[in-house]
Amino acid sequence: MALYSRVSGSVGMITLQNPPVNALSAAVRQGIVDMMHRALSEPEVKSVVICGQNGKFCGGADIREFGAKMTGPPLVPMVHLIEAASKPVVAAIEGIALGGGLELALSCHYRIAHSKARLGFPEVALGLLPGAGGTQRLPRLIGVPAALDLITTGRHVTAAEARQLGIVDEVTDLNAVDAAVKFAQSVTGKSLDARRISTYPCPRPPDLDAIFERAMQQVRRSARGAIAPGTCVQAVHAAVTLPYAKGMERERELFSLLFTSGQARALQYYFFAQRAVSRWSTANGARWDTSKPRPVRKAAVIGLGTMGRGITVSLAQAGFSVVAVETQEKQLSEAKQAVSGMLERGAKRRGVPLAHDKIKYSCSVQAVADVDLVIEAVFEDMALKKTVFQQLSAICKPGVLLCTNTSGLDIDELASQTQSPELVVGMHFFAPAHVMQLLEVVYGPRSSPEVVATAMQMGKKMGKVSVAVGNCRGFVGNRMLKPYLEQAFFLLEEGATPEQVDQVLEEFGFAMGVFKVSDLSGLDVGWKVRKADGLVSPASTGTSARIRGGSRYSPLGDLLCERGRFGQKTGRGWYQYDKPGGRVAKPDPWLHGFLEEYRAQHGLVARHIDHQEVLERCLYALINEGFQILQDGIAAGPEDIDVIYVLGYGWPRHRGGPMFYAGQVGLDKVVERLEHYQQIHPDVPGLQPCSLLRKLAASGNPAIHKWREVIQKPRSQL
Ligand SMILES: C[C@H](O)[C@H](C)C(=O)SCCNC(=O)CCNC(=O)[C@H](O)C(C)(C)COP(=O)([O-])OP(=O)([O-])OC[C@H]1O[C@@H](n2cnc3c(N)ncnc32)[C@H](O)[C@@H]1OP(=O)([O-])[O-]
DSSP states (O other): OEEEEEETTTEEEEEEOOTTTTOBOHHHHHHHHHHHHHHHHOTTOOEEEEEEGGGOOBOOBOGGGTTSOOOSSOHHHHHHHHHTOSSOEEEEEOSEEETHHHHHHHHSSEEEEETTOEEEOGGGGGTOOOTTTHHHHHHHHHOHHHHHHHHHHOOEEEHHHHHHHTSOSEEESSOHHHHHHHHHHHHTTSOOGGGOGGGSOOOOOTTHHHHHHHHHHHHHHHHTTOSHHHHHHHHHHHHHHSOHHHHHHHHHHHHHHHHTSHHHHHHHHHHHHHHHTTSOBOTTSOBTTTSOOOOOOEEEEEOOSHHHHHHHHHHHHTTOEEEEEOSSHHHHHHHHHHHHHHHHHHHHHHTOOOOGGGEEEESOGGGGTTOSEEEEOOOSOHHHHHHHHHHHHHHSOTTOEEEEOOSSSOHHHHHTTSSOGGGEEEEEEOSSTTTOOEEEEEEOTTOOHHHHHHHHHHHHHTTOEEEEEEOSTTTTHHHHHHHHHHHHHHHHHTTOOHHHHHHHHHHHTOSSOHHHHHHHHOHHHHHHHHHHTTOOOSOOSSGGGGEETTEEOOOHHHHHHHTTOOBGGGTBSSSBOSSTTOOOOBOOHHHHHHHHHHHHHTTOOOOOOOHHHHHHHHHHHHHHHHHHHHHTTSSSSHHHHHHHHHHHSOOOGGGOOHHHHHHHHOHHHHHHHHHHHHHHOTTOGGGSOOHHHHHHHHTTOOOGGGHHHHHTSOGGGO
């Protein structure tokens, strides 16, 4: 709703009230319209100020209403009412003016912003475009190039940049509402003709076509199949080529096209999913709202390889004092240099003070005796990690939290090396750890609620999105990656090429296909895990070479590693690179020859494999494992899995995530296709639909937010 009051005698104050961000719900819109009519009808009122409660102007349209039938006054007539007002209307912008909130402000005749306010059109991140005149008013106010930048990127601008762009008229460090009231009194009685943005001609810079061509190329390059960015360009183009009213019609057409698209639904689902994972719970009863985190002032990182260095930087940038330990002298000095460089680049990029002084380096584990929390990031070897945990348990002060950055080893086995297994938890960062937003917080059966809460809070303080997951081989992300990679290998055996498989996945929206990612992260990483799992065996030909534990197995990755083809780092992998460390993947004739030889050796006949089969086998195998993870209670809900895959594994955000995508395809369709492939490949258990998936499909494809009810049923009923 919206409140009305009279201030300073002649100023009508309209205050938006819809916590937490004063979103433009039906009730708020109704309130604004009613209060505007009231202010315009009261003769004592000479001007109007619109502001938001709790120091926030407006977070835009109420996304929670998108799934329901529209009620209340529509946005466009509301902004027209304000712009057409006969009395000056001033927007007092505190905190945020985003999306429909900025459109509301642009319909006002003046905008006063607090210096800490942020403004922007983030609709594109929700698969939409500014649909209440933003695409028509912004280019008229600030010009086409700047408007295209803000609307196609969705980036937030500071009040200072908004002033420089001409979006706001004044920026104040004082109370923006008081400043707006003073300003409103100062413009009372002045003509408003020159303040109605929709009446402005839209600037036509000489190289207009080139500007739009460049913008369209830019969005095509970065969109990876998302349709909203390109549609935003079309809407701004209408502002230049059409009169305002016609431009608004075009904006409405393009908005409804996006609003009803699957991508918008996926992006809105993801918006709430990323917020839902912060309301975490564990299988052993710990919860976000009942488990209290412990204070952590000083942390330590053991092992300063690639991951250890990134974690150290991320901790220091978050303001923690850090003890960084590397027992190898040479590695320690190299790490110091690398960390300093990362801190300097980060400080420059984010305009924040350097955090060098936060870090103390040591080559002795003894140095961590008085810290509150330790993150172990040594080589991914269980025996080595066990030794480190035994040392830490002996050295550290009582009550210290011992965390491991392992990407898939048994947390509970490590906990058994300590006197306090309840103080052990996994904090699985993703490379580069100071950049990637995702953190898998892995709780073991003995991890105490406090420890989980502390690790989750640490992640948030480090600017990460923390997702709580249970302890199992590979946790959630890497566990689902296994059947995905497995299918990709099998497709090569049956006639596909790495280029073909990667092209299908990149057209789906992944930044990189599975084989390019494998070359980037190094084929030897997976090889070591398969060796540890006892999967790598000498036998290279005949049936046994391709069977493990009664199931189909492809030794292709092992054979490449045996030939030293570890990917980018060796200049050869599934692709060839111009030199070791090269980044540009080129198809490798040697590999095609090797695949033909391999098929001949194993009596395999290459066949044509179409786009759909590649997509279905890779994605449905991954999705099926996701349902198995939900069934096992390793992840609390589909949102947890989807956030992990979007933030950690490059799953295209405009596809919502693997679980949301399965719902969009139709769970019955996923079951039917898995069964189809399982019939052809009976020796691949990963194609056998898991019972939770079958159950949900059989109960009529319930909406994803209803899955938890089924998941929470006792396992026996699944
Ligand atoms: C026609 C018109 O052109 C079109 C059609 C539109 O206008 S489309 C809409 C365009 N607007 C947006 O895209 C802004 C989206 N929001 C944000 O970017 C951020 O929220 C934030 C504003 C920068 C605050 O960040 P935060 O980190 O401080 O807190 P939070 O945890 O994110 O958010 C705090 C709580 O507020 C909820 N929330 C935030 N914005 C909301 C919104 N627009 N509608 C409904 N709920 C919203 C959010 O779900 C969470 O709820 P809960 O989880 O606590 O229950």
